[in-house]
Amino acid sequence: MDGLKKRVSVLELILLFFFHFSYTVDAQWSYLQSVNLSSSWTNRLQDSSGFADGSQMRPIFVVNNTSPPFFFGFFGNETETITSFYLVVCFFPTIPGSGTDPLFDFQPPVIVWSANRDRPVMENATLDFTDGGDLILKDADGILVWRTNTSGSCLMLNTAGNLMLVDDKDTAVWQSFDHPTDTWLPSQNISVGQRLVASESSFNLATGQYYIALNQSEILAYFSSDPPKQYATFYFNGSMMSIYGVRFFSQPTYALFDLKSLQGPAFRYIRLESDGNLNVYHLQTTFNDVGDRVGVDVIVAGNLFGRDINDCDYPTKCGNSGVCSDGECSCPGGNSSFFTLVRDFHPNLGCKPITPLSCTHKNLHTFLELKNVTDFSFTFGLDQPLHPNTDVESCKNACLDNCTCKAALFQYERNISSGQCSMPSQLYSLMAKQQGRGYENALAFIKIQKSSDKNKSSLVPKLVPSLSVGLVIITTVAAASCYYYKFLTSSYNIDEDGDDQVTGALKRFCFQELKSATRNFQIKVGRGGFGSVYEGDLADGTKVAVKRLDSIGQGRKEFLAEVKTIGSIHHFNLVRLIGYCAEQSNRLLVYEHMCNGSLDKWIFSPDQAHTLSWEIRRKIIIGLAKGLEYLHSQCDPNIIHFDIKPQNILLNGDFSVKISDFGLAKLIDRDQSQVLTVLKGTPGYMAPELYKGTNVSVKADVYSFGIVVLEILFGRKNSDSSQYCPLIDTVKEKAETEELHDLIDGYNEDMQLNKEEAMKMIKIAIMCIQAHNRRPSMATILKVLEGLMNLESVDEYCFVTMPQTEADLAANFAASNNSTPPVASILSGPR
Secondary structure: OHHHHOOOOHHHHHHHHHHHHHHOOOOOOOEEOEEEOOEEEEOOHHHOEEOOOOOEEEEEEEEOOOOOOEEEEEEEOOOOOOOOEEEEEEEOOOOOOOOOOOOOOOOOOEEEEEOOOOOOEOOOOEEEEOOOOOEEEEOOOOOEEEEOOOOOOEEEEOOOOOEEEEOOOOOEEEEHHHOOOOEEOOOEEEEOOOEEEEEOOOOOOOEEEEEEEEOOOEEEEEEOOOOOEEEEEEEOOOOEEEEOOEEEEEOOOEEEEEOOOOOOOOOEEEEEOOOOOEEEEEEEEEEOOOOOEEEEEEEEEEEOOOOOOOHHHOOOOOOOOOEEEOOEEEOOOOOOOOEEEOOOOOHHHOEEEOOOOOHHHHHHEEEEEEEOEEEHHHHOOOOOOOEEEEOHHHHHHHHHHOOOOOEEEEEEOOOOOOEEEEOOOOOOOEEEOOOOOOOOEEEEEEEEEOOOOOOHHHHHHHHHHHHHHHHHHHHHHHHHHHHHHHHHHHOOOOOHHHHHHOOOOOEEOOHHHHHHHOOOOOOEEEEEOOEEEEEEEOOOOOEEEEEEEOOOOOOHHHHHHHHHHHHOOOOOOEOOEEEEEEEOOEEEEEEEOOOOOEOHHHHOOOOOHHHOOHHHHHHHHHHHHHHHHHHHHHOOOEEEOOOOOHHHEEEOOOOOEEEOOOOOOEEEOOOOOOOOOOOOOOOOOOOHHHHHOOOOOOHHHHHHHHHHHHHHHHOOOOOOOOOOOOHHHHHHHHHHOOOHHHHOOOOOHHHHHOHHHHHHHHHHHHHHOOOHHHOOOHHHHHHHHOOOOOOOOOOOOOOOOOOOOHHHHHHHHHHOOOOOOOOOOOOOOOO
16 A cells, blocks of 8 residues: 555656657556645646547546556546536546557547536646645636545545545545446445436536436436436346346345456446436457457447336437337427427437417417327326326316426326326426336327417418418518618618627527517517517517617617627526617617516416425526526626516526526626626615625625525515515514524425425525625535535624615615716616
8 A cells, every 4th residue: 555655746647647658558557546645736738638529638647557547637528618627537448558559549538437527617727635635626716616525645546446535544534436426337335325317418427317226126217307206127136136247236235236247357337328228338359360459349238227118218218398109209299380309300309399388378278189198207107196086178177277287198097087197397208108008098188389369270271372472572572671771771870890790699680570570569578677578489480589679878889799798698597699680779689588487477476486396496596596607707707797686587498597687787807806886776686785886796696696595485575565574674583583484485385395405595595695795606606506515604694774665776866975877788688
């Protein structure tokens, strides 16, 4: 063990690594795998080695006297942004001595463990092995990403691919084998209750939707729906069984997976794939005619679930809303006018409704009936039906009455008046009913939205000829008008060159196009800062939200510059700007349409609030945190939103968050900690420092975030004329008397069942509404929400009472030295 503890500097490691692997092929490989206390490594570009698939490896430790060789270091993949790296243990399939460079000529590394799979780091992130024996990963900005919380004396990577921290007695105080991600390696002990969690995809290491857990006699496979559903089981036969050369031992306290073959040099490992398969792999060496080794391939030896379930049993085999039959994927109804492929020629990626469901038009909801179709949870009897022993009509009506229901799934034996009903709020892959599995008969009623014209179906045959001619005329006139309009305005508008500065991802619309798309701005769906929002359909069928700005608060160049800035912001939790229009006095913004509207309609409406489960509320809170963390930390320049409130938080079909309305947003340089700004925002959500004009920073959004979280959890507004006092005052009073649990939404049974988790979320919100210098950053909050770190407890509830109504705000303006009303950009998303 003393030989493993020699101190190795970073420079020595890098020089030795690159000198050896750049110029040595057949020489004896060095054995470099451990380091003592107080060492540091930086994720730097100059330390990279690339592969044919675009991935990069920046090694820290190399264990190369094994077959295959193991590495520990930073790994980046070309499908991620250039700043995304993971701290991983991996191996290279190529075995030393093949006569070529054994590392970088052919196959990319196989990742078997990651420390930060859900929080990649950037260039210049650091890994420190401290004097105290703690291993700490920090991002380039110094934010803590991951740590072992140990006090070891030596860090090492052993020959089995196990990253270890050992003490002076050579006893492991921490090891990666105790914290598996999606892979089990030879000699790895797996405790009963431990999980393997699949990655998002083969290119994305983030936590995916599938996971498996062990008990004393079986492997249970789950899909992370709401709630999680089991889709497969693998049983042990007796105390040990062997399959594909893999031996499984079942013991009272743990299950040991010994993946080494009883004979031969083959290396085996097990991985839970992103599609839900549990595969056994081994490395197969190939030889030429004269017996020389010429290559090593990774071979799938078998799928542990393969004998018990078929391809269609996997919940995402055909993507969301796809129908699987004999392993083939299609959309509900075939080539119907209701669903289309998410991506052409790729049916396995799922389907999407041509007309998205809208909760504001529930009266237009109907069903597409599919016979002998069901889903995986019903087939295996794993779902708890909402309506057992009911009839088919009651099942359908219950789904129509519930806005979040996406389908009514009904199964029965012989009598359609007595069966089992399930109403999923999210449609994953559906499957053709198989004989001998589940109930004898199955019906799937997929919810769709019909046209608002009740007489359309009867009139279509009569109107087709007239409409065809009329459509040609209208299209010709609209195109000519748009062309003429552009030509007419170009002579006295600011030069069109300004459009070239707008990012190419945005489309420039002419006013006539948007007027036609919105049917002359007939369907008004909301009102936001500086304008009204209208529902529209583009020529290609894309449903959009079009915001028509009321006034010309900016010139054309300023407007285009701001469109360019907001248009360049791309994040899943920010509403996407599709395009714009800037013609004379017309300023319009075209955004993606959010079928579930804004958050306030769900948490403040007595009719809707009970439909939001704890998991959905938690998903909304985390999504909001991710969006704000992106604005505050990852944009360049950073962005302060200044108007975070439920009305500006939009929800798509699966209740994913999209932050909107950047009308009050302000751009700040990365090195700028505070800004000067006029008083702006919405009463009830504005941070105290905005009233004072000091210490204004991104933490103004953190305060608003805290208020919104409280509103989500308690189901009531912070400020409302019908309330005796603001919610924040009630929270302070209840916190001081330790009665916060009394405020949790009492009308929601699911919230009551998750009170403990809700209480943790409440404490996070309380930290967000403390004084400016006590508030955590959104990056820290996100880590706490994802369980990567703990937040200090709150001992003092020093909330500051602020004006809570428009009248109070006006009075505050009048009493202040600066009575200038808020000045803001006119650019904002739909509300």
